[in-house]
Amino acid sequence: MSEEVERFLLLEARLLDERRFSAWLELFADDGVYWLPTRPDQASPHEALSLVYEPRALLAVRVARLERPDMHVQTPPSRTVHHVSAIELHSAGAETIARSALIVAEWRAGESRWCAARVLHRLRRTPQGLRIALKRVDLVDSEAPHRALAVPF
Amino acid sequence: MTQLVRGERVHRAAYVDPHVFALEEERIFRRVWLYVAHESEVPAAGDYVLTRLGPEEVILVRQESGTLSLLHNRCAHRGARIVAEPRGNLRQLRCPYHAWTYRLDGSLLGVPLAESYASVAELPGLARVPRMESYRGFVFASHAASGPSLAEFLGGLASAFDNLVDRAPAGTVSRFGGALRLEYRGNWKMFMENAVDLVHPGFVHKSSVEAARAHPETLSADPITQQGVQMFLANGMKATQWNDVQLHSFAGGHVYMGGFYREGVIAPERHDPVFERYRQALVARHGAEKAAAVLAVDRFNNLVWPTLSINSRFGAMRIVRPLAADRTVVEVQCFRLEGAPPEMHELTLQFVNLAASPASLVASDDLEIFERCQRGLASRGEDWIDMRRGVLAGERRDDGEAVAAGTSELPVRHQYAAWQRWMSA
Numbered sequence: 001m002s003e004e005v006e007r008f009l010l011l012e013a014r015l016l017d018e019r020r021f022s023a024w025l026e027l028f029a030d031d032g033v034y035w036l037p038t039r040p041d042q043a044s045p046h047e048a049l050s051l052v053y054e055p056r057a058l059l060a061v062r063v064a065r066l067e068r069p070d071m072h073v074q075t076p077p078s079r080t081v082h083h084v085s086a087i088e089l090h091s092a093g094a095e096t097i098a099r100s101a102l103i104v105a106e107w108r109a110g111e112s113r114w115c116a117a118r119v120l121h122r123l124r125r126t127p128q129g130l131r132i133a134l135k136r137v138d139l140v141d142s143e144a145p146h147r148a149l150a151v152p153f
Numbered sequence: 154m155t156q157l158v159r160g161e162r163v164h165r166a167a168y169v170d171p172h173v174f175a176l177e178e179e180r181i182f183r184r185v186w187l188y189v190a191h192e193s194e195v196p197a198a199g200d201y202v203l204t205r206l207g208p209e210e211v212i213l214v215r216q217e218s219g220t221l222s223l224l225h226n227r228c229a230h231r232g233a234r235i236v237a238e239p240r241g242n243l244r245q246l247r248c249p250y251h252a253w254t255y256r257l258d259g260s261l262l263g264v265p266l267a268e269s270y271a272s273v274a275e276l277p278g279l280a281r282v283p284r285m286e287s288y289r290g291f292v293f294a295s296h297a298a299s300g301p302s303l304a305e306f307l308g309g310l311a312s313a314f315d316n317l318v319d320r321a322p323a324g325t326v327s328r329f330g331g332a333l334r335l336e337y338r339g340n341w342k343m344f345m346e347n348a349v350d351l352v353h354p355g356f357v358h359k360s361s362v363e364a365a366r367a368h369p370e371t372l373s374a375d376p377i378t379q380q381g382v383q384m385f386l387a388n389g390m391k392a393t394q395w396n397d398v399q400l401h402s403f404a405g406g407h408v409y410m411g412g413f414y415r416e417g418v419i420a421p422e423r424h425d426p427v428f429e430r431y432r433q434a435l436v437a438r439h440g441a442e443k444a445a446a447v448l449a450v451d452r453f454n455n456l457v458w459p460t461l462s463i464n465s466r467f468g469a470m471r472i473v474r475p476l477a478a479d480r481t482v483v484e485v486q487c488f489r490l491e492g493a494p495p496e497m498h499e500l501t502l503q504f505v506n507l508a509a510s511p512a513s514l515v516a517s518d519d520l521e522i523f524e525r526c527q528r529g530l531a532s533r534g535e536d537w538i539d540m541r542r543g544v545l546a547g548e549r550r551d552d553g554e555a556v557a558a559g560t561s562e563l564p565v566r567h568q569y570a571a572w573q574r575w576m577s578a
Contacts, residue, residue, distance in 0.1 A: 036512065038331050045506075046499045048331040049487065052512045053503065057374040058381050065364035065514055072357065073521035145336035145482045147524075148517035149510075 002089055005098050005123065008130045013082035016152060021063045024152070025056070029124055029131040032056045036137045036153065051142065051149065062152070073150045078108040080151055084119075095133060096123045102137070104153060116140045117153060158569050161541040161562075165530045167572075168340040168538075174478035181459055181575045182207030183296040186306045188461050188472055189213055189223065191488070192290045193327035199242045199257065205474055206294055211282060212236050213292065214243065216257045221287075223294050224259045225280040235279075246279065255279050289318045290325065309554055310407040313455035317465040319447045322434035323492030326468070330502050333485040335511045339523035341460065341475035344483060345568060347519055348454045348462050348471075349408050351395040351559040352542070354388035357522055361514040362389035372417070380418040380500060381507040385514060387414050398453075398559035402548075406458030406571025408564040412451035412466065418500065421451045421466065427496045434492055456564075458571050468501045471509065479527050485509040540565045 008027075015024040028034070036051035045053040054062060065071055086101040098121040106113050122134040137153045157164040157173070166173050187206050190213050194202050201214040203226060210226040212235075226234050228248040235248050235255075245262060246255040254262045259279035267273045285294040286303040291314055293303050304311065318326055337343075347353060365371070365385035371378050390413065402408045412421060422428075435444040455463040460473040468488040475481055487505050489498050509516050530538075543561025550556075557563040 038333065046495075046502065048329075049333050049485070049502055049510075050506050051333065051510050053377070053506055054381075055375055055378055057368070057371045058378040058507075061361070061364045061368050061371060061382060061385065062514060064367050065360045068360045068363060070363070071360040071518070072525075073517045143331070143334070145334035145484075146511035147336050147338075148520040149512035150517055 001096070002087075005089055005096060005130065006087055008123070009084050009087060009098060009100060009121065012132075013084050016082050017080050019066075019077065021066045021152070025060060025063045027130075027132050028056045028059065028135075029126065029133050030056060032059075032132045033134050034059050034132075034152070035134065036139065036142070038142050040138055040142065051139070051146070066150075071150075073148045074108075076109055078106050078151045080107075081105045082153070092122070094124065096125075096130075097121070098123060102153060104151075106151065113147075115153065119153070158573050159537075161544060161566060162537045162539055163569055165536050165538060168342065168527065169478055169530050171478050174340075174475070176576060177475070178208045180578075181572070182475070184300060184575065185459060186284075186286075186293040186295050186301075186303050188457070188470075189285070189292040189294050191326070191328045192221070192287060192292060193325070194240070195221065197242070199244055200240075201236065201243055202240045203236050203238070206282060207296060209296070210234070211294075212246075214246075214257050221285065221292065222258050223282040223285045223292075224255075225282070227280065228253055229255075229261065229277040229279055230264070289314050306405065307457065308405050308407060309401070309403045309552075310405075310409065310455055310457050313409065313452070313457070313463045313465050316447065316450045316452075317463065317468065317488065319439070319443075320435070320465065320468075321490040321492055322431070322438050323490075324438065325491045326488040327491060328486060329489045329498065330487050330505075333505065333510050335483045335485070335509070335516065335520060337481055337483075337520045337523045337527075338479055339481060339527035340478055341473050341481045342568070342572075343523045343526055344471075344473050344481060345456060345459065345462070346565045347523070348456055349400060349410055349564040350562070351398060351400075351410070351413075352392070353519075353522070355390070355392070355395075357518050358385075358388040358515055360518065361385040364514070365389075376418055376500065377503045380504060383417045383419045384414065384504070384508060387416070387419070388515065392560055395559040400557045400559060400561060400564055402555045402557065402564045402567045404553050404567070404571075406568045407456055408458075408567065409452050409455040410559065412453050413559075414453070419504070422448060427494050431490075431493050431497055434494075438492070458568055467504050467508075468498075469505050469509065481523075540569070 034054045038049050042048050083103040084100050088099045090097050100119045102117045102119045104115045118138045120136040123130045124133045157167050190202050195215040198215055198217045201212050212224045212226050214222055226236055228235055230253045233248055233250040235246050253264050256262050259281050261276055261278045282294045283298040365382045371382040398411045398413045400410050462471040470486045472484045487501050540562045546558055548555040
């Protein structure tokens with residue numbers, strides 16, 4: 001199990017780095033959610049603002065936009081490295097909780113920047129393989145002012 | 154300074170020159186009324202929030218008597234920042250360096266080695282901001298000891314605060330949900346100009362309009378998704394439709410625009426059970442006639458020049474914090490309508506996430522364009538920026554308020570008229 005989850009997380013990181021965003025979207029369950037809270041202790045999207053809180057239907061619009069040539073904030077596109085490490089697993093009923101550390105290096109339009117986050121995946125086994133029920137990304141500087149965040153974490 | 158604005162053109166130095174920015178700090182941000190915080194953020198004695206008032210960091214603290222004081226976050230002794238956490242509760246203010254201690258009104262309570270001073274009574278307390286006034290719970294302050302009153306300064310835009318508070322069935326609003334903060338490497342004025350520019354959405358936001366159009370199934374998905382997609386699609390109107398959105402511009406540089414969210418969850422009047430419960434609560438407070446009038450106020454951005462944007466209908470506020478000629482932070486906050494069903498607050502949070510986060514499909518392209526403008530304006534190939542769009546359509550004037558069709562650059566011209574007045578006097 002642990003090897004399978006590790007492969008899954010590394011595949012997810014590589015799909016983002018290769019800008020295969022539609023394939024990345026496919027990793028989400030139909031009721032999956034992609035969430036970047038603003039507060040480290042935030043228990044729900046209903047108690048505070050979020051940088052992103054998107055059910056899969058809305059995430060599909062984000063992905064469709066990432067594949068358009070007229071997305072100004074990705075003209076030119078970013079190059080990224082999503083570095084996943086410190087993976088820890090435990091099972092929660094039918095789901096697996098994977099915790100990891102994430103560092104993203106991004107280069108775009110002559111500038112480099114770095115982001116670091118703690119990530120929590122709630123993963124569900126389906127006939128198609130593992131699928132993401134929740135991806136929660138807690139940026140180390142979630143409350144800080146951010147310049148445009150265009151590429152998913 | 155008067156040379157920087159000529160007719161309907163402005164010199165690029167207004168955006169890129171650090172000397173102009175330094176003068177803006179002195180003549181605008183240290184003189185006008187700036188928003189500080191909402192009274193609900195400091196409900197109890199000793200509650201404080203740390204914030205900025207123009208160039209300077211200030212502490213808003215509620216005293217035992219219930220009144221508010223606004224103090225510079227700078228010890229009267231050696232200048233250390235006294236408070237370092239963004240909010241909390243205090244019984245007194247104590248400097249971490251040599252323990253000079255102050256009452257909540259800023260007066261000096263005590264210093265160590267008092268016997269070594271000729272007269273402790275002559276020692277200063279914390280510097281206070283000279284003027285502070287509250288309008289319906291929204292606290293403003295000015296670094297200038299004299300000038301127009303807050304009511305005079307807000308003028309026709311006080312109605313934006315009225316409408317926000319009047320929408321609360323319990324008669325009050327409260328700040329909730331923390332904040333989103335955006336940063337761009339560009340001048341602060343770009344944000345205020347763009348917020349009332351109704352020609353840019355068709356070009357800048359085309360990618361989110363088209364991405365939403367490619368996913369029609371989202372319009373029958375969950376309410377969060379519906380709301381987001383309807384908001385993205387609203388930017389896809391034709392120029393003729395934008396002209397139906399009227400811009401109301403005021404002498405002080407303030408401006409509000411009519412609404413353009415017409416469909417579904419983001420329409421001014423919804424017909425779902427949650428909104429029905431809300432409407433009934435509002436009728437119970439105001440009576441049917443006034444409740445209908447309050448809900449009928451369909452405005453989008455209300456800009457209080459120089460640095461505030463209020464969206465009363467969505468309970469959202471954006472505070473622009475100019476940090477340098479080429480660096481700006483925008484803080485986005487939201488307000489809960491007390492007495493309204495909690496589901497309304499959830500939609501407020503999600504609306505603000507989707508419209509105003511640095512990761513928003515809409516706002517991120519605005520930030521990109523601001524940065525491209527700032528980089529472009531470094532060019533000395535052309536010194537002048539044009540703001541003549543809509544001059545032919547003229548302006549209708551009644552009671553100091555000018556009204557123009559949505560595609561006009563009239564508000565930008567009015568913002569510069571206000572800018573020139575403050576900068577040259």
